[in-house]
Amino acid sequence: MRLAIERLIRERGLDLELRTWEDLAxxxxxxxxxxxxxxxxxxxxxxIMVVFGITNTMTMAxxxxxxxxxxxxxxxxxxxxxxxxFVLEGIALxxxxxxxxxxxxxxxxxxxxxxxxxxxxxxxxxxxxPCRSSSSPACWRRRSVSRSSPPxxxxxxxxxxxxxxxxxxxxxMYSFLGGGFAPFRNLPQESMAPAKPALExxxxxxxxCWMFAALILLSLARSVGAEEAEEIVRRADLARRPGxxxxxxxxxxxxxxxxxxxxxxxxxxxxxxxQSFVKFVAPPRNVGRSLLALDRDLWIYLPDAGRPVRIPLxxxxxxxVANGDLARVDYAGDYDVTLLGTETVDGxxxxxxxxxxxxxxxxxxxxxYWVARDEPRPxxxxxxxxxxxxxxxxxFDPPRxxxxxxxxxxxxxxxxxxxxxxxxxxxxxxxxxxxxDKYFDKNYMKTLD
Numbered sequence: 001m002r003l004a005i006e007r008l009i010r011e012r013g014l015d016l017e018l019r020t021w022e023d024l025a026x027x028x029x030x031x032x033x034x035x036x037x038x039x040x041x042x043x044x045x046x047x048i049m050v051v052f053g054i055t056n057t058m059t060m061a062x063x064x065x066x067x068x069x070x071x072x073x074x075x076x077x078x079x080x081x082x083x084x085x086f087v088l089e090g091i092a093l094x095x096x097x098x099x100x101x102x103x104x105x106x107x108x109x110x111x112x113x114x115x116x117x118x119x120x121x122x123x124x125x126x127x128x129x130p131c132r133s134s135s136s137p138a139c140w141r142r143r144s145v146s147r148s149s150p151p152x153x154x155x156x157x158x159x160x161x162x163x164x165x166x167x168x169x170x171x172x173m174y175s176f177l178g179g180g181f182a183p184f185r186n187l188p189q190e191s192m193a194p195a196k197p198a199l200e201x202x203x204x205x206x207x208x209c210w211m212f213a214a215l216i217l218l219s220l221a222r223s224v225g226a227e228e229a230e231e232i233v234r235r236a237d238l239a240r241r242p243g244x245x246x247x248x249x250x251x252x253x254x255x256x257x258x259x260x261x262x263x264x265x266x267x268x269x270x271x272x273x274x275q276s277f278v279k280f281v282a283p284p285r286n287v288g289r290s291l292l293a294l295d296r297d298l299w300i301y302l303p304d305a306g307r308p309v310r311i312p313l314x315x316x317x318x319x320x321v322a323n324g325d326l327a328r329v330d331y332a333g334d335y336d337v338t339l340l341g342t343e344t345v346d347g348x349x350x351x352x353x354x355x356x357x358x359x360x361x362x363x364x365x366x367x368x369y370w371v372a373r374d375e376p377r378p379x380x381x382x383x384x385x386x387x388x389x390x391x392x393x394x395x396f397d398p399p400r401x402x403x404x405x406x407x408x409x410x411x412x413x414x415x416x417x418x419x420x421x422x423x424x425x426x427x428x429x430x431x432x433x434x435x436x437d438k439y440f441d442k443n444y445m446k447t448l449d
Contacts, residue, residue, distance in 0.1 A: 002020070058090055061086065062086065118130055229337040230332055232351055233331050236369075236378045237330060238405075239376060239377045240378075242402060244271070244272060245272070246269075247267060247433065248430045248431075249265070249427075250265070250268055250326065250426065251265050251425075252321050252424070254321075256418075256421045263282065264280070264283065265281040265282030265283075266280060271439075273333055274294065274330075276327050276328060277290065277439045288303040289302055291323060291327050292442060296362060298311055299442060299445070311323065313328060318423070320415055324363025331367070331369070334362040335356060336355070337354070339352075339353055340353060350380070351371045351373055353371065355368070355369055364383045365385055365386040366383075366384040368381065380395050391416055392415050392416050394412065395412050395414075411424075412424050
């Protein structure tokens with residue numbers, strides 16, 4: 001087609017030069033190439049996120065079920081059978097996720113078409129078009145055709161359209177070319193200048209742009225709110241941590257109804273947030289026992305057993321106190337935090353936070369936590385089981401100055417059903433000092449026997 005037209009121009013001796021729409025739309029190609037590179041980078045980032053997400057999901061599915069795997073293999077299941085079980089589980093999860101993604105994609109396409117988001121006009125045009133998205137095969141065929149061929153503009157807005165005073169030859173040539181090619185030379189410069197986009201002349205149109213901006217602001221606000229909530233819990237944890245490495249003497253007094261209260265004494269050795277060692281010091285019958293917590297793994301040493309035995313953090317230690325209440329205090333590391341609002345507790349204005357366990361091997365499945373707004377100290381807590389049942393409540397005494405830090409001196413637990421069952425943890429003498437690594441070795445537990 002182009003060769004035939006060029007031959008016709010040469011035969012008639014016309015002083016014309018042929019340019020395709022692709023040749024004239026230099027800016028369009030530059031922008032398209034830029035967006036192509038941007039989307040390629042975004043595609044790479046999303047692909048990496050998806051791969052790591054799938055890997056993390058399958059890894060956690062395996063590590064959280066080590067006991068189940070050991071049990072079924074002890075019952076005679078072969079290694080191949082265990083692998084097949086996880087492969088089928090991955091296929092089922094992938095199929096379900098794909099189905100959900102397709103459904104959400106169709107819903108999003110319908111929503112975009114309904115909102116009527118106004119797109120900016122193409123080069124040389126003064127009128128934009130509404131964005132419409134469809135998941136039908138016919139639409140994809142039309143879209144592929146439109147991408148492979150240059151757009152057909154109306155005559156009144158074609159780039160380089162000749163003015164009315166142009167000679168009959170140029171008009172005839174333009175009509176013959178049908179808009180596919182345009183006279184480039186011997187035309188006024190103004191006739192070739194593309195019209196200003198409607199985005200500049202009329203501003204951004206459509207509710208969709210505002211809704212998209214609102215969604216971005218909402219997601220940013222939620223991210224900032226989550227970081228703020230985690231910081232509140234992290235600072236509240238410091239009210240029960242005199243330092244990075246310390247020894248704390250703790251006394252637990254438990255009472256139940258009309259029975260005489262019992263008292264248990266402990267020495268708690270803590271190094272960082274992942275290592276703690278608890279030595280039983282009272283009553284005399286418990287001397288020689290100890291607890292060792294390495295991250296979320298907990299062992300107890302009993303002289304009669306002669307070796308450390310692994311136990312859960314949620315198991316009751318004494319009275320209303322669980323093992324994790326004494327051996328591990330890292331709410332910020334163990335729970336996902338959501339800021340619910342504010343309340344006043346006993347005259348103290350507090351942040352109200354919802355803590356959800358990140359894994360099943362922490363002390364509680366969920367905690368509702370009240371932290372004072374005037375200073376980072378815990379005021380009250382409600383502790384819940386995985387079924388949503390309230391197990392007990394905890395109240396924290398106002399902090400006191402210990403070695404330059406404001407620390408909580410007492411924590412009182414009360415059973416959720418039997419209010420006469422309570423345990424009081426008194427945090428007594430504290431020494432901040434470096435602790436040797438041998439304290440946090442299972443072999444060291446035997447030396448206390």
